[in-house]
Amino acid sequence: MLAALFLAQYVIVSAIRHKDPRYFMPALPILAVLSAWWMLGCLPRRARLPVVACVLVCGVLQLEAISWGSPLPREVVVGGVQVWKEHGYGSHEGLGERWPLDEMVAVARRHAPEAAPDRPAVIALFANADCLHYEALNAAAKRARLPVRTEFVGEIDQRRRADYSLWSAMAKDFILMKTGWLGPDYSLGPLPEALERLGGVAAPRLPMHDFVQRWHLPDGSQASLYQRRAAPAPPVRFGDVAVLERAEFVRDASGPRLLAWWRHVDEQHLDGVLVFVHLLREDGSFVAPYSFSLRQGDGTTDLGGGTAIAYPIPLPADLPSGRYRLALGLWRPAVDERRIPASTVGDSVAVGEAFEVP
CATH class of the missing domain: 3.40.120 (Alpha-D-Glucose-1,6-Bisphosphate; Chain A, domain 3)
Structure with a gap:
């Protein structure tokens, strides 16, 4: 009778779409005390072991039904009711x-x-x-x-x-x-x-x-x-030309764009300076170059952190699926065609996180 009670309450509760057997967990200690009293006081000696076994089996099935983290490699069905299914x-x-x-x-x-x-x-x-x-x-x-x-x-x-x-x-x-x-x-x-x-x-x-x-x-x-969101990188000084406060790659209704927040240091050093952006694979290998005027991108955008210059980044139509990133730097093609170093270790700075191309 007690085993039937365990199984019946699970079947009933599982049939209710917005409930599960864990709502009956507070009743388990009470049932354990009642079953011990009943088995020791009312059952014949030879019947106690089968009843205890039935109660334990039903209890284990209940615990497995609520142990969603257990990596069971199979389906477990009791009385037509699925109590576990593990396929990832x-x-x-x-x-x-x-x-x-x-x-x-x-x-x-x-x-x-x-x-x-x-x-x-x-x-x-x-x-x-x-x-x-x-x-x-x-x-x-x-x-x-x-x-x-x-x-x-x-x-x-x-x-x-x-x-x-x-x-x-x-x-x-x-x-x-x-x-x-x-x-x-x-x-x-x-x-x-x-x-x-x-x-x-x-x-x-x-x-x-x-x-x-x-x-x-x-x-x-x-x-x-x-x-x-990753913590913004510290500003990057490009020689005496400008300071890049931050930059990020976005894709929205306007298409792929690089948003750059610049702080100009000395206007006289801006003449002839271009922004170069390299599209790179995640391993750092080169894919495609882009070049823009530092002061005139494709409009400006305010994303809550000040006004950013938006540089359009048309991704190649035949670009394979994978993860890519952008690197940004400055150069003066009319003077020495040499990029102005972004730091002591390179001529560009990585922009944002790597992004996925489907």
Whole structure:
């Protein structure tokens, strides 16, 4: 009877799409006490062992059903109810959840090339309630032998405030956030207001992280990965000509562009000075050159950090897929055709992070 109770409650709870067996975990100690009292006081001696075995088997099945980080290599089905499925996905079919964990971890690893075993990239999981356990992402990283680990920093629901958890997540390398799904027991709660206070919007746009990739989940929600912006590099002095405050490569409706924030040092040294930009492969090999007037790019853009000169970077039509980066420098072709060194070790400075060409 007790074994039937364990199995029946799991089947019933698994059939409810917005619940899972963990809601019954507080009842397990009570059931254990009751079963011990019943078996010792009411059962014949020879019947106690089979009953204890049945209870243990049902308990193990329950624990496996909620242990999303366990790397079980097969499907486990009990009574027609799937209690585990492991194919590189974190799965709880009762919630309609299927997260491509291995792909998410690999994408994070590609965007964190400096990650190492002693300094792994940290993904802050920010999702509504129990849709994904952070240990499942850690298990995916372990399978792929990638230096990535996950921390669960907050829930998005009506019972907790989201703003504190958002602040806690801001220092992490990545934020993995689930949005767009409103079940009967979950909502985005105070998240839109919290993001608005932090300078973002409910879309969401995070104030210290840039969007990387979005995955559409079967229940109609979205899982979005955001990467923390790198700290701006210190200004680079190009001789007596100008100082480059910062530069970054963007792709938007206007096409690929290099945005450069310049501080002119001496106007008399600007005559005849051009900006050269080299498109490089990730290994540093040369792909294509570009040249612009330092003072006259393709318009200006204000991204909240001052006015930037925008230089159009038309990528070659036959450019193979892969990762590329840009390097920027200055030169005077009419005088000596020699580039003005950006530093004591070279004639150019790398711009931003490497970017992907599909």
